[in-house]
Structures are given as structure tokens and as C-alpha cells.
Amino acid sequence: MMRHLAFLVFLLSASLVHGVGAQPAFPEEFVKSMRGNLIPGGLVIMTLQPGARILYDARTLPQIDDTVVLGFGRDAPLKQSVLFTRGEASREISFRLAPRTYQEQRINGLPPAYVSPPEKALEKIKREAAQKRRARAGASLHLGFGEAFIWPVDGRITGVYGSRRFYNGEPRRPHYGIDIATPAGTPVKAPASGRVTLASPDMYFEGGLIFVDHGLSVTSVFMHLQSLDVRVGDMVSQGDVIGTVGSTGRSTGPHLDWRMYWANQRIDPALLAPPR
Numbered sequence: 545m546m547r548h549l550a551f552l553v554f555l556l557s558a559s560l561v562h563g564v565g566a567q568p569a570f571p572e573e574f575v576k577s578m579r580g581n582l583i584p585g586g587l588v589i590m591t592l593q594p595g596a597r598i599l600y601d602a603r604t605l606p607q608i609d610d611t612v613v614l615g616f617g618r619d620a621p622l623k624q625s626v627l628f629t630r631g632e633a634s635r636e637i638s639f640r641l642a643p644r645t646y647q648e649q650r651i652n653g654l655p656p657a658y659v660s661p662p663e664k665a666l667e668k669i670k671r672e673a674a675q676k677r678r679a680r681a682g683a684s685l686h687l688g689f690g691e692a693f694i695w696p697v698d699g700r701i702t703g704v705y706g707s708r709r710f711y712n713g714e715p716r717r718p719h720y721g722i723d724i725a726t727p728a729g730t731p732v733k734a735p736a737s738g739r740v741t742l743a744s745p746d747m748y749f750e751g752g753l754i755f756v757d758h759g760l761s762v763t764s765v766f767m768h769l770q771s772l773d774v775r776v777g778d779m780v781s782q783g784d785v786i787g788t789v790g791s792t793g794r795s796t797g798p799h800l801d802w803r804m805y806w807a808n809q810r811i812d813p814a815l816l817a818p819p820r
């Protein structure tokens with residue numbers, strides 16, 4: 545019995561280690577090196593062999609020289625596959641993401657207009673959704689995504705990526721950002737370099753909102769800002785002040801909500817910034 549138990553424990557820990565730390569066996573024929581997190585919300589940066597390409601979800605991933613980026617959304621299927629090509633050679637490789645669990649969070653005391661927006665706000669919300677989509681379209685050639693990210697502000701983490709959310713008791717979409725509570729007026733720094741693709745002081749849900757495009761479809765989003773220090777088209781370096789913390793839009797107190805996208809997938813900023 546004990547021996548069986550010990551064996552079971554061994555199997556479990558072996559599979560955990562394999563799942564979390566794992567670099568899947570991407571063939572050296574196509575991939576020189578990779579780093580990142582193979583979990584929902586994770587981002588992976590690969591350096592390919594010269595001439596190699598990756599197809600994911602039936603499209604060829606854009607690349608800068610031999611670098612490609614691949615991201616996985618909150619509810620990404622754990623079973624994944626990519627197709628590598630290089631000259632005449634091609635190979636489909638399957639791999640698994642390590643499973644992840646999410647917290648539940650209840651936010652109360654929100655003005656009802658932010659839980660169920662009134663009819664007259666719907667037009668503005670729709671217009672802003674299109675504006676946000678446009679600002680994230682395409683894949684630019686900036687290299688910020690490869691930098692060692694820094695935290696845009698210091699403060700207490702009050703909300704994490706992926707939480708199931710209830711607003712005034714009503715179930716709503718999960719939380720995709722990381723909330724950092726800090727006084728209004730605190731400078732917000734660019735976590736990595738990039739180009740500002742959206743800077744708007746008054747979005748319905750987000751309030752003061754900035755997008756920074758870090759390249760290859762990796763975008764940072766900063767919400768509820770009190771003031772903006774950048775305009776669309778500005779290039780920012782890591783550490784540059786882009787605005788200040790506020791409590792604008794759907795917010796119950798001063799905090800920064802930092803989100804990230806890879807293409808249309810929402811990824812977890814906390815996986816890119818250093819552990820706290």
C-alpha cells in the first residue's frame with residue numbers, strides 16, 4: 545500500500561513539474577530557443593531557426609527577424625498545437641498548457657449605470673469598442689515585448705487576472721487585469737517600450753485609458769487614469785511616465801488596472817513583471 549502511495553505521489557509530482565515548468569519538445573530543427581509560460585494567460589517568445597515559420601490557429605504568426613510571440617487567453621484550451629514549416633519541411637507539434645484556477649471576486653457599491661449601462665450609453669460603449677479594436681489591430685515591429693517588464697506602479701494588489709466577477713451581486717465578465725491600489729495622482733510608468741495607440745481621457749468603462757503597443761500584437765492597457773501624459777503616436781521607453789492613477793470609469797477607488805493582450809487573447813501581466 546505504502547509503495548503504491550509513494551509511486552502515486554511520484555507520478556503526481558512528476559506530472560506537475562512537467563506541466564508547469566515544461567518546455568515542450570519543440571524540435572530544434574525549427575526552434576532555437578523559447579521562454580515564457582505555457583499556461584492560460586501566458587506569453588511565449590520563441591527564436592526560430594532561419595527560414596522557419598509558425599502557423600497557429602490557421603494563420604502564420606508575424607515575426608521580427610526570427611522572433612515570434614504566442615499567447616494564450618484565460619480560457620485557452622489546454623490541448624494546443626502549432627505547425628512549423630521551414631523550406632520543404634513541416635511538422636505539427638501538439639503540447640499542453642498547465643491548468644490554472646481562478647479566484648472569485650465580488651465588487652459592491654458600484655453605481656447601477658456601470659453594472660447595467662442605460663440605453664443612452666450603449667452608442668458610446670459601441671463606438672469605444674470599435675476604437676479599442678482598431679487601436680490593437682495588426683502587428684507592429686516594436687521590440688518592447690521582449691524587454692524585462694517593470695511594474696507600472698507600486699502598491700497593494702487588490703485584483704488579479706482571471707477572477708470570476710460579480711458586480712453588485714450580478715455575474716459579469718471575468719477580470720482580465722491586475723488591480724494595484726495606490727493614491728490618485730501616482731505616476732504610471734510604461735512597463736516596457738512601445739508606441740501609444742490609444743489615449744482617451746473619458747471612456748465609459750475604463751475612464752482615462754491608454755494603450756501601449758509593445759510589438760507583435762502585444763499591447764498593454766492602463767485604465768481609470770486621472771490624467772494622461774501621452775498622445776496617440778508617441779513612442780515611450782520603459783519607465784517613462786504616461787499618466788497618473790485615478791478612479792475614473794467603472795471604479796470604486798483610486799487604482800491602476802493594468803491589462804495585456806496578445807492579438808485578441810487577454811494575457812496575464814503579472815507573468816511578465818518580476819514577482820512581488
Ligand SMILES: [Zn+2]
Nearest residue numbers: 703721723801
Ligand atoms: Zn480592475
